[in-house]
Amino acid sequence: MKFDTFKWSDELSIGVTAMDNQHKVLIDKINTLIDDLSEDSPNSHKDFQALAGYVVEHFNDEEKYMESIGFPGLPIHKNIHKQLLEKVGEFDEDIRIGTVDKMKLISFLKMWLKSHIMGIDMKYGDFSQEKSA
Ligand SMILES: [Fe+2]
Ligand SMILES: [Fe+2]
Structure with missing residues (x-):
């Protein structure tokens, strides 16, 4: 079954170039995984782990960035990241043993x-733009 990949569009731009670029890398990694799942590729688990690793890296960089601009919503944002990482982790074992619900993973x-x-x-992104305006 062929699953549709994810396309970047300008509405996704938050106006912080470094973070937009990381989001584009995230999309690429998600698309690699979607293609693997479409083809039942044995690389699915490896590529899922590469994606999960990059998500951790991105969240860290993003949190450092928010701290650097004094963004007041940082604690809430950090919590949301933490919850997302837990959800990502829940898929790991299912992908490894091949019982993952592909549709559920992709739509998530x-x-x-x-x-x-x-x-x-x-x-x-908005906060940073107001600050530098
Ligand atoms: Fe982000
Ligand atoms: Fe975030």
């Missing part, structure tokens, strides 16, 4: 990326 990743970037990350 797509939904998360879009709603987190547009609903949550956008807040520090």
Whole structure:
């Protein structure tokens, strides 16, 4: 079964170039995983782990960035990251042993990326732009 990949669009831009670039890398990694799942590729678990590792890195960088601009919503944002990482972790074993619900995983990743970037990350993006205006 062929699953649709995720396309970057400008509405996803939060106006902080370094973070936009990381979000683009995240999309690439999600798309690699989606293609693996479409093809029942043996790389699925390896590519999922690469994605999960990058998510950890991105969250760390993002939290450092929010701290550097004195963003007041940092504690709430950190909590949301923590919860997301727990959810990502829950899929790991199912992918490894091949029992993962692919549709569920893909819709979680797509939904998360879009709603987190547009609903949550956008807040520090706006804050940063107001600050430098
Ligand atoms: Fe975030
Ligand atoms: Fe982000």
